[in-house]
Amino acid sequence: MPPRGRKHVPAVARSSVLQAMRTPIALALFSALCACNNGSSTATLIPELIVEPTLEITEDNAQQALQAGVRAALDVQRIGLVGARFIRVPRPEVEDEDPNVTTAPQVLPATMSVDITGPQGGTAVFTWEDRQRDGIYSTGDVFTITCDGYKAEKMTFTGSILLDNVRLQGDPGEVGWKFDADCKLQGVNVSWGATDFDLTMTLPVYLEDRIVTEVFRTYLPENVFIGPWEVYAGSTFEHALGQSRYSLAFDGIVYSADLDGILKFETEAYLEGLNLAFLNGPSFGNFFVVGANGTRLENELDLTNFAMTINPREEENEMGVVEMVNDGVLTISWTTLLP
Numbered sequence: 001m002p003p004r005g006r007k008h009v010p011a012v013a014r015s016s017v018l019q020a021m022r023t024p025i026a027l028a029l030f031s032a033l034c035a036c037n038n039g040s041s042t043a044t045l046i047p048e049l050i051v052e053p054t055l056e057i058t059e060d061n062a063q064q065a066l067q068a069g070v071r072a073a074l075d076v077q078r079i080g081l082v083g084a085r086f087i088r089v090p091r092p093e094v095e096d097e098d099p100n101v102t103t104a105p106q107v108l109p110a111t112m113s114v115d116i117t118g119p120q121g122g123t124a125v126f127t128w129e130d131r132q133r134d135g136i137y138s139t140g141d142v143f144t145i146t147c148d149g150y151k152a153e154k155m156t157f158t159g160s161i162l163l164d165n166v167r168l169q170g171d172p173g174e175v176g177w178k179f180d181a182d183c184k185l186q187g188v189n190v191s192w193g194a195t196d197f198d199l200t201m202t203l204p205v206y207l208e209d210r211i212v213t214e215v216f217r218t219y220l221p222e223n224v225f226i227g228p229w230e231v232y233a234g235s236t237f238e239h240a241l242g243q244s245r246y247s248l249a250f251d252g253i254v255y256s257a258d259l260d261g262i263l264k265f266e267t268e269a270y271l272e273g274l275n276l277a278f279l280n281g282p283s284f285g286n287f288f289v290v291g292a293n294g295t296r297l298e299n300e301l302d303l304t305n306f307a308m309t310i311n312p313r314e315e316e317n318e319m320g321v322v323e324m325v326n327d328g329v330l331t332i333s334w335t336t337l338l339p
Contacts, residue, residue, distance in 0.1 A: 045204075046219045047234035051253050055261025057291035059328045062310045063336075064258055066297055068229050069265035069289035070337050071195070072254035074281065075226045076203075077237035078153040079190060080218035083161050083183035084205040085152070086145050087172050089116055089126050091137060122149035122156060139167050147188065154280070154338075159188030159198075172209070180206040183218075193338060197227045214241040220252075230255040238270075247272050248282055264290040271301065279303065280334035306332050 057065050092112035113127040129142040143163040150157045162184040170177025183203045190199055201224045208215040216239040223232050235252025248271040255262050266288050273282035282301060289297040298309045310327040317323055 045221070046236065047221065049232065049234040049251070049253055051232055051262060053253075053262050053264050053290055053292045055256070055259055055263055055291050056293055057263075057289065057295040057297060057311065059310055059330075061259055062297060062308060062328075062330060063332060064256065065263055065289050065291065066299065066306065066308055066332065067337050068254050068256040068259070068263055069297075070281075070287070071226060072229050072231045072235070072252060073237065073248075073250040073265050073287075074338070075190075075192065075229075076220065076224070076231055076235065076252075077216075077218070077239055077248065077250070078155055078192075079185070079199070080183060080203045080205050080237065081216050081239055082152045082155065082157065083145075083163065083185070083203065084179070084181070084207040084216055084218075086126065086143060086161070086163060087137065087168075087179050087181075087207060089114070090173060091135075092126070092128055118147075118150040118152050118157075120151035120154070122147070122151040124148060124150040124157075137168060137172055141166050141168075154192060156191045157188055160186045161188060162186060170209075175209055175211045178206075178208045180204070195227045197225070199224070199226075212243060216240070228257040230257070241275075243275075245272055245274050246282075248285075250287075261292075266290070274303075280338050304333055306334075306337070308332060 055061075055065070092114040109130075110133060111127060111129050113125055116124050116126050118124065124145050124147040127144040127146070128137070129144070131140045131142065132138050143166070145161040145163075147157040147159055147161065163181045164184060166179070166181040168177065168179050172179065181204075183205045185199045185201050185203075188199050190197055202221060203218045204221065206215075206217040217237070219236045220231060220233050223230055225231075232253035232255070235254075236250070237252075238249040240247045249267045249269070251266045253262060253264055268286040268288065271282035271285035271287060273279065273284070283303045284301055287299045287301065287306075289299075291297075294313075295311050298312050299306045300309075301307075308330045310330065312324060312326045314322050315325045
């Protein structure tokens with residue numbers, strides 16, 4: 001079990017600071033997150049990250065430490081994104097609605113369902129509870145998705161996902177809308193490559209359509225186990241999708257059962273990736289895993305690999321000149337980190 005150094009503190013508003021806005025996608029992510037900080041429920045009750053890393057990163061454990069950070073960041077972000085995107089499912093049609101009846105308004109059914117296919121395979125039953133009985137997706141509606149091997153974001157889902165406490169501005173069938181809700185996974189089995197785990201948790205999700213950019217944000221209100229990794233409450237996950245590329249930003253804490261220690265994971269500004277199916281993860285930017293006593297991994301990405309620098313630091317050499325040194329560099333592929 002992980003060291004229990006976490007204190008219960010009042011929830012506070014918190015968001016990551018994106019330091020370098022180099023592309024329109026990253027700019028869209030930053031501006032939309034500022035906007036949702038002022039109004040979305042996903043930014044008002046984020047627990048403060050106060051747990052400090054307990055594990056020293058060494059050359060021997062660097063690969064496992066990196067995998068813990070990467071999986072904690074990407075697994076939670078992708079699970080939340082899949083759940084939030086169900087709001088894009090077209091409204092189920094009312095089968096018994098008679099277009100010839102014009103003498104009086106017809107009473108719409110409160111609950112409608114439709115079978116849907118996952119973007120990468122599998123199926124799900126999408127059920128819409130129209131609380132307003134107005135025939136359109138709106139604030140207060142409830143959505144239940146019963147997944148049967150539903151595949152999206154390279155993950156497979158089996159079980160029930162509920163979108164509740166819905167707030168919606170605009171029509172998801174059009175462009176230019178905002179959506180936030182509680183995404184509740186109720187004993188859902190999730191598999192990604194060689195990793196398979198069951199999840200019962202709630203993710204507050206925010207999704208915004210900005211015509212040419214989709215912006216997503218979530219955080220963990222409580223700790224959650226993702227396979228052998230426990231990701232801590234207060235960890236935040238951000239995503240922006242454009243026509244040809246996407247951006248990611250993370251800030252969180254993870255406990256690795258394999259290493260029996262706590263690590264911090266974070267991005268410097270953001271990561272970027274190309275919207276190409278054969279790529280497993282982002283391709284540009286820097287991702288950091290921070291350990292105890294100043295140890296850290298600094299990872300520079302390329303299209304298929306992490307170039308991982310172990311404990312980079314300044315040291316004075318025999319000549320009295322300060323130079324950058326490290327404990328080694330390890331290049332590791334996405335397929336190794338994300339089997």
